[in-house]
Amino acid sequence: MNKKTIEHYLDKYKTGLLDDILPFWIKHAIDWEDGGFTFCLDRDGTVIDTDKGVWQTGRFTWMILTLYNEVEKREDWLKIGKHGIEFLEKQCYNEQGKMYFIVDKKGDPLRMRRYVYSESFAAIAYAAYFRATGIERYREKAREAFESFQRYNNTPGLIPSKYTAYRLSRGMGVPMIGIVTAQELRLNLDDESYTIQINSWIQEIKKYFMNHKYRAVMETVGPEGEFIDHFDGRTLNPGHALEGAWFILREAMHQAHDPELVRLCTTMLDWMW
Numbered sequence: 174m175n176k177k178t179i180e181h182y183l184d185k186y187k188t189g190l191l192d193d194i195l196p197f198w199i200k201h202a203i204d205w206e207d208g209g210f211t212f213c214l215d216r217d218g219t220v221i222d223t224d225k226g227v228w229q230t231g232r233f234t235w236m237i238l239t240l241y242n243e244v245e246k247r248e249d250w251l252k253i254g255k256h257g258i259e260f261l262e263k264q265c266y267n268e269q270g271k272m273y274f275i276v277d278k279k280g281d282p283l284r285m286r287r288y289v290y291s292e293s294f295a296a297i298a299y300a301a302y303f304r305a306t307g308i309e310r311y312r313e314k315a316r317e318a319f320e321s322f323q324r325y326n327n328t329p330g331l332i333p334s335k336y337t338a339y340r341l342s343r344g345m346g347v348p349m350i351g352i353v354t355a356q357e358l359r360l361n362l363d364d365e366s367y368t369i370q371i372n373s374w375i376q377e378i379k380k381y382f383m384n385h386k387y388r389a390v391m392e393t394v395g396p397e398g399e400f401i402d403h404f405d406g407r408t409l410n411p412g413h414a415l416e417g418a419w420f421i422l423r424e425a426m427h428q429a430h431d432p433e434l435v436r437l438c439t440t441m442l443d444w445m446w
Contacts, residue, residue, distance in 0.1 A: 191244070202233070203253060207278050209260035223278035227265045230257055231294030235357070238301035242361070251305055258302050258311070261295050270321070287332050289325040290346075292318045293354040300361035312362055319358055322351070323370075341396050342405065345382050345413055348374035352420045356427075368428075375421055379437055388444045390414035414445035 201218035202210045204225075212229045213222035234257030241250040264280030265272050272291035275284040296318035303311035325331050326347050336342070351374045359367035381398035382391045392410040395401055418441035425434035 195240075198233070199253065203256065204278070205256075208256070208264065208280055210257065211278075224283060225276050225278065225280070227261070227273050227275065227291040228294050230261055230265065231291065231298045234258055234261065234298040235294065235301050238298065238305050242301060242304050254302055254305065258298060261298060265291065265295070287335070289322050289332070290350060292322040292325075293350050296322065296354055297357040300358050304361040315358055315362060319354060322354065340401070342393050342401060343381060343396060344393050345378065345391070345410070345417065348377045349413055349417045349420065352417070352424065356420065356423060371424055375424065375434065375437070378417060378421075383437075383440070390417065390441050390445050409445070411445045414441055418442045418445070
């Protein structure tokens with residue numbers, strides 16, 4: 174792919190995002206009455222379900238604030254970002270500080286999941302809001318959410334297992350999402366200390382999930398990376414693999430185009446495209 178082609182697609186995707194996709198969601202998704210955003214929409218913007226996913230709330234809030242930080246300092250974008258932040262803070266935590274998975278239109282809790290991806294997406298939203306506003310407590314909110322994500326994932330027994338001890342496993346989701354969460358905090362909080370954790374998660378993916386025999390990035394493996402010859406172990410997730418490759422490529426760029434990281438991410442792309 175030559176430079177001219179790359180520039181064509183950059184312009185195409187930028188125009189599509191800013192002039193087509195974003196206006197649709199800004200027009201139809203924002204719930205000014207009850208807070209947060211409504212994500213279950215038909216193609217014409219008709220609301221087909223009013224429940225609100227906490228993952229999506231964090232990610233949409235992060236996106237609009239990232240556009241504010243990186244593309245244009247538009248006050249309407251900042252206002253929408255603040256709207257999302259307020260909903261996350263007021264409606265998406267239980268009394269113990271763990272975040273819900275889904276709430277209803279009013280923000281009343283509907284479902285709590287065992288795992289803590291809501292925290293990871295809230296962390297990047299808080300970090301982007303800190304960068305946009307300079308309000309110090311959102312730096313701390315971002316750190317707290319990320320620390321909660323790490324604590325739950327690193328403390329045995331804190332997340333109840335849904336499996337017995339007869340077939341233990343590990344999944345790629347935590348290191349993959351962990352990498353990009355830490356990258357966003359490093360960028361928006363201006364804190365290079367997150368690089369240590371990023372490198373650890375990259376090595377986890379390289380050690381446990383890169384299966385050279387099958388030339389595949391595994392989604393679920395045994396505790397030491399063993400191939401699980403059952404449906405769970407045979408099921409691949411190319412989307413996760415490509416996301417992981419993208420995040421590792423981003424890290425290679427941050428670390429002076431580290432050749433080991435470039436080899437790892439390009440291998441993941443070659444295997445899973």
